[in-house]
Amino acid sequence: MNNSTVNLTTPEASYSFELADSRKICVFSISFLLGLPTHSYVIWLIITGTGSRVASEFFFFNLSVCEIGNSLNSMFGLLSYLFSSFTILTHFLQGLGITGRPLFQCLMCFECYLAVVHPVTFLKYKPLRYRVMCCTAAWIITLGSCLFCIFTLLSFNIEPYIWFFSTAFLFFLSIQLFCLVTVLRALKQSGPGERKRERGEENHMKRRAFYLILITTINLIIQYMPFTITGFFVILAQKDIFVFWFPAFLCYVLAGFVQPVLYLQRAGKLFCLCSS
Template identity: 60%
Template sequence: MSNSTMNFTSSDSTNSTTQSFGKLDICLNSISLLFGLPTHFYVIWLIVTGPGSGVASAFFNLNLSVCEIGNCLFCFFNAMAICFSRLKIVSNLLEGLGITGRPLFQCLICVERYLAVVHPVTFLKYKPLRYRVICCTAAWIITIGSCLICMLILMLHNTRAHTWFFSLQFLLFLFIQLFCLVAVLRALKQSGPGERGRDEESHIKRKAFYLILISTIAITFIYVPYIIIGLCYVLTQQFIKDLYSFSYVCYVLAGFVQPVLYLQHAGKRPFLRTS
C-alpha cells in the first residue's frame, strides 16, 4: 500500500504528509522494482522449466510470483504517480494485488501444507493439478474484483470504506494462517502408531510447520500494523505515522519471503554456494 492510499490525515496536512513519505516511498519502491522483478521472474523460470511434476507441486508459488510481479509494477506506478498524477489510477487498480492477491495465495500455500500434514488422504485426493488450477482461478477472480473495488473506492476518496476493506481482509487472512499453524503444530506433537521411527515423515511435517511459521510471521509483521492503523483511524480519526513507516517497510520486504523459501527448497540460493 502506498502513502497516498493510506493517508488518513486531514486535508490541511496532505502536502506535508506526502513530502515526508515521498523519500521513503521512492526508496522502498525502487528496492521492490530492482530486486523484486528479477527474483520473481527467476522463480517463475525455475518452476516452468523444471521437471513435469514441478509445475503442479509449485503451482501456488507460480501464481504468487505472478501476483508479486504485479505488486512490483504497483510500486513503480506508485512512485511515478508522485510526478505524474494521471498514473495514480493504475496504482489504485494494482493495489488490490497487495491487499488481496498476495495474502490469498500465501493462504493457499499454507492450507496446502496444512492438508498434507493434518489430512494427508484429502491432500492426495486433491493433489492433481486441475484442483490447483480451480483454486487459483477462483483466487484470481477474487483478486481482480478487489482491484476494481480498490480503484472505485479510492476514486471516490472514501477513506473509511477503504480502511474497512483492507482491515477486515487482513484479519481474515491472518486468522486462516494462524489456524493452519496451530493445527500443524498439534499434529507434530501427536505421533501416531509406529510414527516414532518414521524419520522421513516427521521431517516433512517439521518442514511444513517451519514454512507455515515463517509465512505467518511475515504476514503478521505486514498486516497487524496496518490493522492497528486502520482501527485507530476508524475509532479516533488519528493516523499513526511512525507505525505506517514500519508497516510499509515490512510490506515491501515481505515480498521476498516466499521466493526465498522456494529457492531454498529448490536448492537455488543466489550469491551462496551450495555444498
C-alpha cells in the first residue's frame, strides 16, 4: 500500500527500489489478471441465478463489486508507473480495500451469525430491503474512506494513513472473529434428539458448514493480521520500508481469492473441486 522510502543515492538502495517495484508489479498483475475475471464471473452467476439467490447472496454481490474495484486499482497501479496522472485515482480507490472489503465481509459474517445463533431474528430481517439498507450505508462509509485516503496520501501525511488502515483492519477483524467463532461454537453443539438417519444428515451438513466457517476464519486472519501488525510496527519503529509491507501485501491479495473460490465450489462451477 505504501511506496518504499529508501534513499536512492547509493547503488544498493537503487537495487532495493527496483526489486521492490518488480515485486509490486508482480502482485498488482496477479490481483488484476485473476481478480477481475473471477469476481466478474461470480457477479454474472448471482445475477443470472434465481431471485432467491440474488437476495441471499446480495452481500457477496456487493463484495464482488468492491473486489472488481480493487482489481481495477491494481491495473491503475501498474499504469501509474507509466502515467503519473493515475496516482490520484489509485489513492482514491485505496478506500475500497481498507474499508469496502472488510465491511462487506463483516455484513456476511454477521448474517451468518444471525442465521445460526439467532434464527428468529434472522428470519425477521431476511427480506432484501434490509440488505439493501445495510449495503447502502456500507458504500457511504466506503466513499468516506476513499476521500480520507486521497486526502492523507496527497498531503504526504503517511502516519495518519497507516493509523487509519491498521485500526480499521483490527476493528473489522474483531467483529468478524466474534461472529465466526460464535458460529463455530454453535455448530459444535449437538442438536436435539432426532431419528438416527436425520441426525446423521444434519451432522454431515453441520460438519460441512463448520469446516467452511473455519476456512473463512483462518482466511480472514491471514488477510488482515499481517497488515495490522506491520502497520503498528512501522508506526512504533518510524521506518516505512517496502520489505516490511510486501509479505502483508501478498497475503492480502492472495487470501482475497479464497472466498470467490469457495463460492464457485458451492455453485458447482469449480470443476477441480467439484469431484471432492
